[in-house]
Amino acid sequence: MTMETWDVLDRRGEKVGTCGKGKVPEGCFHHVAHVWLRNKEGQFLLSKRAEGRHHAGLWETAGGSVLAGEEVEDGARREVKEELGIDVEGLVPFARFFREDQLVTVFVAYYTGQAVCLNERETVDTRLVSEGELRRLHARGEAMPFSYEEALFDWLSAEKD
Numbered sequence: 001m002t003m004e005t006w007d008v009l010d011r012r013g014e015k016v017g018t019c020g021k022g023k024v025p026e027g028c029f030h031h032v033a034h035v036w037l038r039n040k041e042g043q044f045l046l047s048k049r050a051e052g053r054h055h056a057g058l059w060e061t062a063g064g065s066v067l068a069g070e071e072v073e074d075g076a077r078r079e080v081k082e083e084l085g086i087d088v089e090g091l092v093p094f095a096r097f098f099r100e101d102q103l104v105t106v107f108v109a110y111y112t113g114q115a116v117c118l119n120e121r122e123t124v125d126t127r128l129v130s131e132g133e134l135r136r137l138h139a140r141g142e143a144m145p146f147s148y149e150e151a152l153f154d155w156l157s158a159e160k161d
Contacts, residue, residue, distance in 0.1 A: 005068040006030035009103055018068045024101040032102045033076035034063035035088065036152065037111035043130055045111050046143070047083055047123040059127070059137055060144040072105045080109075084126065085117025094155060095148050106148060108156070131156075 004021040009029045016028065024030050037045040046059040062083050066075030073091050080088045091107040098104070116126050129137065131153055137143035146152075 004065065006065055007068045007070075011098075013103055021065070029098060029101055029103040031066035031072050031075065032064065032104045033066055033072055033079060034061050034104060034106045034146070035076050035080050035091065036061050036094075036106070036108045037080070037084075037088065038108060038156075039111045039113060039128065042156075043128040044134055045084070045116075046127055046129055046134070046137075047118070048125040048127075049144075050120060050122055050124045053122065055144055058144050059129075059142060061146075073107075076105070076107050083119055083122050085119070086111075086114050094152060097148070099147070106152070108152075 005018050006021065006024070007015045007030065008017040008019050008024060009031060010016050011029075013029075017025075019025065019030070039045070044061070047062060049056050049058050049060060051057070062080045063076065064079040064083075066072050067078075070078070076091055077088055080086060088109045091109050093105060094108050095106040096104065118124065118126070134143065134149075138145060138149065
């Protein structure tokens with residue numbers, strides 16, 4: 001198995017080098033993509049993190065680190081394919097922010113209901129949840145906390161108007 005390599009980014013998001021997984025130099029960042037898949041009923045497709053992973057057993061959206069040389073949209077699509085076995089098109093960027101050693105880009109995409117094929121090293125279950133159900137999962141500590149969740153809900157509400 002080859003070691004994952006990431007592009008190293010500066011504060012402007014410009015590539016300044018590469019590094020191995022988990023070896024981002026101090027003061028630098030690597031790109032991470034989150035993809036919120038949402039169906040026509042407004043439900044979100046969540047996956048449950050596998051045992052042995054950081055935050056095991058919590059519900060989350062698809063996503064992960066973008067590989068060296070990969071555009072963030074391509075990394076987002078690859079992560080959804082790796083974790084859920086589905087192809088996603090029409091990624092709509094929602095937010096971009098720095099967190100620890102990460103430059104996170106958040107996307108929303110339409111989920112057509114295609115069959116999921118889990119990568120059991122990463123995910124062990126999926127479920128569709130409403131906004132209210134997602135809020136309850138967070139309140140009970142059963143879902144990954146995302147600092148931008150309220151802004152995401154506000155943005156999606158504005159999209160409907």
